[in-house]
Amino acid sequence: MKREVCITLSLACLTFGAEAASLEVVIDGIESPPSTVYVALCQGGLAENSCRSGQDALASAGSRRFIFEGIEPGTYAVVAYQDLNGNGRLDRTGLGLPLEPYGVSRGVGRRSRPDFASASFTLSEVGTALRVRLARGLSTR
Template identity: 40%
Template structure:
């Protein structure tokens, strides 16, 4: 159980940018790259920022997702657009930086105290989120996603 919990905590720490991730940098763009528009719901008040990262299988739940963007939080639903994403299969992860300190705050156990969510509204339980549960196909015409933010159990 301890090893399982450590795996879950480390995955969530990576998701929330504990080592400086979600800084707003974007990956390389290609001529057929297009935007991904994400409606992030569950934002409790208009404070801080909502941060979204678009990830490859190797970067999902890590701080190395190649495409990311943020927007000022709007109570209810916040729109975030990640520009310049080449066509492919990705998964999105999001969090609400409620206090605007540029990171996802954590409790004494290392779990995020701010809300997080994944594409396809993949729910986080007692195991690390899987890329396959959040994966979507992005085309050169662009994509639209909806993510609901939740507390980590």
């Protein structure tokens, strides 16, 4: 019985030993007119099913700050886009190229398709702050 209690307590310490972290994400390059900016925190990949934690907010030209709290320490990437036409998604061409302003952590994806390995960063227990710059998609606006 004593051994079971020790094992249970040891497992509990392992489970709760790492404190949840916070992540501050500043999105730069937001265009006028005011529209919704979407930001997602991804783990393991950049596909939608890997980006389970997200936020959105109405934003106008300039920058907007987003705070993610209670995030387990680990390796993540951030993706963001500005929904200029209000349809709730990042519009793309038939080839999959973005038509609206978008950005990925660590500035990847400007010259080639972004990948998780290039965009990822380590979120520690004390938290992290980073900036993501939106770049214009292929829109002719």
